[in-house]
Amino acid sequence: MKAGYVPVLVGKGSCGGGGAAAMRRFLVPVGLLNDPCMEALLELAADEMGYGQEGVLSIPCDADFFRRVVTAIPSANKANLICSPNL
Template identity: 50%
Template sequence: MAWGKKKVGESASPGASPCHLDERHKVPRGHVPMVTGCGQRVVVAVRLLRDPCIAELLRMAARQYGYGQPGMLRIPCDAGHFRRVVDGALRAQSRLAARPDT
């Protein structure tokens, strides 16, 4: 997962894909670019979107911003809260992966 601050005056046109602004902003395969409520950019692995806490944040985003958001997906929380949610999802996923098959 990568975190970065949005630069002042930096914006993409509504029709442009924010995933390919330039090499610095290229989103790795299997990841989704997002922006927290305070403008912090984050790239999250698609596999983490199944986590119940992240899914709830996505539902909140749909209620607040709608499904037709132009550009990157906005998440209605601050970067610190989002980081804690993603870290929790990563821990839960690694616990599941470490569990022996029965």
């Protein structure tokens, strides 16, 4: 794993949606986790899945929406958000 990044699974696949194929894996710079927009997405995850998630952090939203939110954060460098094509 790349230093300074947190792996995040994004999608509704683990929440009764389209299965694991609907999930996308992103590497998010740790510094972005304190941004209010990211905090809102993390609260969404906690509301839907609880605070006791094990393994990789999952956020239950559309991957394209997640990418738009992260790239709209002023301090985010679009090149810093890494999307892995394969889980």
